[in-house]
Amino acid sequence: MRLMFLSTLNWYIGSTYSKEIELQQCTTLNLNTKAGVELIEEKAYPLWTNDYETYGAALYHCFPRCEKDERCVGIELCRIRPGNSRCRGCCEWFVNPHEGVPALKTSEVCRYIEVDNKNYIAENGSNVALNASTTASSILGFESTILSPSKAVDGVTSCPGPTYIFSSTFEADPWLEINLQRVITIWRIIVHTRQDCCAERTVNFYITYGGNGQNNSCGFFPGPLPNRGDVLLFQCPPNARGSSVNLMIQSKPGETNWLSLCEVEILQKV
Numbered sequence: 569m570r571l572m573f574l575s576t577l578n579w580y581i582g583s584t585y586s587k588e589i590e591l592q593q594c595t596t597l598n599l600n601t602k603a604g605v606e607l608i609e610e611k612a613y614p615l616w617t618n619d620y621e622t623y624g625a626a627l628y629h630c631f632p633r634c635e636k637d638e639r640c641v642g643i644e645l646c647r648i649r650p651g652n653s654r655c656r657g658c659c660e661w662f663v664n665p666h667e668g669v670p671a672l673k674t675s676e677v678c679r680y681i682e683v684d685n686k687n688y689i690a691e692n693g694s695n696v697a698l699n700a701s702t703t704a705s706s707i708l709g710f711e712s713t714i715l716s717p718s719k720a721v722d723g724v725t726s727c728p729g730p731t732y733i734f735s736s737t738f739e740a741d742p743w744l745e746i747n748l749q750r751v752i753t754i755w756r757i758i759v760h761t762r763q764d765c766c767a768e769r770t771v772n773f774y775i776t777y778g779g780n781g782q783n784n785s786c787g788f789f790p791g792p793l794p795n796r797g798d799v800l801l802f803q804c805p806p807n808a809r810g811s812s813v814n815l816m817i818q819s820k821p822g823e824t825n826w827l828s829l830c831e832v833e834i835l836q837k838v
Contacts, residue, residue, distance in 0.1 A: 606675035607644045607656060610794055611663040614656040615639055623653040630655035638755070639803035646678035661789050664799040697721045697813070697834035701747040708735040708826075717744050720832050725760045727830035733762050735828035742827035743816035746834065751779060754808045755837035756801060757786055759815070760830040763797035769826050772818040775802050779811035786813070 607614060615637065620626040626645055634640035634657050642658040658680070702717035709715070713731045720734040727733045736742035754777050761770060771791035776783040787802035813834055817825040 604675055604678065605644075605680045606646065606678040607658060607680065612659040613661055614644070614658060615660060617654060617656045619648075620653050620655065621651055623647055626653040626655040630657070633657065638806045641801070641803065642680060642682040644678055644680050646675070648677075659801075660803070661787050662801045663794060664801060694836050695833045696748055696752060696836045697746050697832050698723050700834075701749065702734075703745045703747070704734070704736055705741070705743045705827075706737040706739055708737050708828075710735070715828070720744060720829060721746060723831070725831045727760070727762045727764070729764050730762075733828055733830050736826055738824050738826055740819040740824050741816060742819075742825055743814055744827060744829075744832075745815075746813045746832060748811050748813070748834070751809055751811045753837045754786065754804045754810055754813070755835045756803050757813060758833040758835070759800040759802070760832070761793060761796065761798055761800065762828060762830050765796055766826070766828060767793035767796040767798065769817075769828060770800075771825070772820070773800075774814075774816045774818055776814045776816075777804065777808055777810035777812065778814075783814065784808065784810070 616633070618626070618630065618633075620629065623645065630643045630645065634643050637657060639660070640657045641662060644654075644656045644658060646654045646656075648654050698721060699718075700721050702721055704717040707714060707716055710730050715730065715733055715735040717734045719732065724732060734744065736744070757775055759773075759775075761767065768791075770789065770793045773789040773791055775786040775788070777786050778784055784805075786804040786808065789800055789802075793800075813832075815827070815829075815832065817827045819825050
């Protein structure tokens, strides 16, 4: 929908930069300023970076680019120095905090703004992983409970103890595969990690999608997680199509790892 947002942007720019720029009509998106924060590599890997002479120009050019990029969930705007402002699109992956832990580093010169023009989950995505068929490289037993891969798609995103989660055994390259039974356009993948422990185990974390023996990358998180219970959000490439999703910890040579997590959501683009 094409809307005027001249007054909103003029107020926003005027509050941060003394010289307003003349804006034309363009596609609007909501300005959800989260905080004065700076993206840090442990939590978010920017999709792209652009420099401009003024803060207003960075704001004006960055929003349309983010809106056109399906992977973009927000932008970071920073005044680097006089005559140089930076805009970065977020993100190849993005860590949402659990239990109110600050997600990004506080900054006096940067602002992180989430884009909310796509009505993400309500209109453009549905979770097709719920109760889907699953297989895993191995399955860990904990006391009398089998930590089966079906626990990763049971709809429970709060896992305060080990009996709620899926976990592999301690092995090289542990993996979990979710079979969607049909080819869909995959929009984003959300991984809810366990809240009781083990944030350090989420390292070299790869997500691929595909089918019929072919796999394509949706994302990679180097890890480890900053906090237990953090939520990882992966934006798959535009027009990513597949009938299965694979999550794997890629072990270093001679090492072994656990793959343990609370829940996986696969959002289909509709």
